Amino acid sequence: MDNNKPIGVFDSGIGGTSIWKEIHNLLPNEKTIYLADSKNAPYGEKSKEDIIRLSMKNTDFLLKMDCKLIVVACNTATTNAIRELRAHYDIPFIGIEPAxxxxxxxxxxxxxxxxxxxxxxxxxxxxxxxxxxxxxxxxxxxxxxxxxxxxxxxxxxxxxxxxxxxxxxxxxxxxxxxxxxxxxxxxxxxxxxxxxxxxxxxxxDSGLAVARQTQNVLTEIGFNTDNNNKPIFYTNTNPKVLENILGSKYIVQEKDF
The missing domain is CATH 3.40.50.1860 (Rossmann fold)
Known part of the structure; x- marks a missing residue:
């Protein structure tokens, strides 16, 4: 596997950036792609079938971005869909559950x-x-x-x-x-x-535990060796809220997915 491929992170919206920040702090050399499915937030009120469908849609997007590992930075998506994701895709998934x-x-x-x-x-x-x-x-x-x-x-x-x-x-x-x-x-x-x-x-909360588990999985599939990686952020709604959470040094791209 190409070590320099990115880590994909998705959530039903901006909340998973709390997980992304822990991953980025622990693994600053890793390239990351964050996907905010804010158009469909919150997942917590949706049926299990809808949560699985949306989680697969997000995964398909991140796989097109050539991700080597995907972090499901959403408790609802993890508890309802991660078993199906692991069965359907040949890529490591890391989930988040209440601690x-x-x-x-x-x-x-x-x-x-x-x-x-x-x-x-x-x-x-x-x-x-x-x-x-x-x-x-x-x-x-x-x-x-x-x-x-x-x-x-x-x-x-x-x-x-x-x-x-x-x-x-x-x-x-x-x-x-x-x-x-x-x-x-x-x-x-x-x-x-x-x-x-x-x-x-x-x-x-579970942020640091997820970051450490990501680090553990990378010991098996390979760490990034390039230290010039800038994180990429996508959202399918107005990017302003995500930009306000992240701060001015990060650019958020609005994209329909």
């Missing part, structure tokens, strides 16, 4: 909260994961409306603040000591979440 294990293992109260999309919480893979930790009480909360607000650039809006209060306050009252963020969009809400939850509650 239940470190939360359940380290919880002192044995009560943890998870904020995720409907598609993730209702998935078979998520239920299989949570069954392992039957000694821990897991409070599940669907983050209705959060992805839409993030995609519309309303991270610090009154609507966002109101939703977060309504989702997090019952968890605080239930005495959680870990909050698992089960959607790659949600790390962008950490500053707002921190204003709501007590300091003793730990927030966990």
């Amino acid at each position: 239940i294990k470190p939360a359940a293992t380290n919880s002192k109260t044995q009560i943890i909260g998870i904020l995720a999309t409907k598609g993730t919480l209702n998935s078979e893979l998520f239920h299989k994961t949570t069954e392992i930790y039957h000694h821990t009480k897991i409070i599940e909360q669907i983050g209705y409306g959060l992805v839409e607000l993030i995609e519309n650039g309303q991270i610090e809006s009154p609507e966002m603040n109101q939703l977060l209060h309504s989702y997090l306050e019952p968890m605080i009252e239930a005495n959680i000591d870990f909050l698992v963020l089960g959607c790659s969009h949600y790390p962008y809400l950490i500053p707002q979440i921190r204003k709501i939850i007590p300091n003793h509650i730990h927030i966990i």
Whole structure:
């Protein structure tokens, strides 16, 4: 395999850039192509069949870009479609799942909260994961409306603040000591979440774990040897929101796919 081929990353929108940033920080020499399917966000409200179809569409696009590995930077797409992706394509896939294990293992109260999309919480893979930790009480909360607000650039809006209060306050009252963020969009809400939850509650997301797993897979298929690689970003909607999240040094291309 050509080591200098790019890593492909896709998400239902801009949220997966939280995963991309961890990968880019850990593996700065790797060329990356990020695909934001914002036109179809959020995936969390879609059927399993639609999620599989969209995930395959995104994969086909990234394979045309000659990617050597694909990161499914979306909890909903991972929990609903990664098995089908691995069966259908002859390329390594790395998924992202809610980080239940470190939360359940380290919880002192044995009560943890998870904020995720409907598609993730209702998935078979998520239920299989949570069954392992039957000694821990897991409070599940669907983050209705959060992805839409993030995609519309309303991270610090009154609507966002109101939703977060309504989702997090019952968890605080239930005495959680870990909050698992089960959607790659949600790390962008950490500053707002921190204003709501007590300091003793730990927030966990999966970004660094995914980056390390990407590094592990690259030890088998080969690291990039060229250090002049600039990341490429595609979106199928207005690129402004993605540009605002990434910062001015990156160019986002609008492309129908």
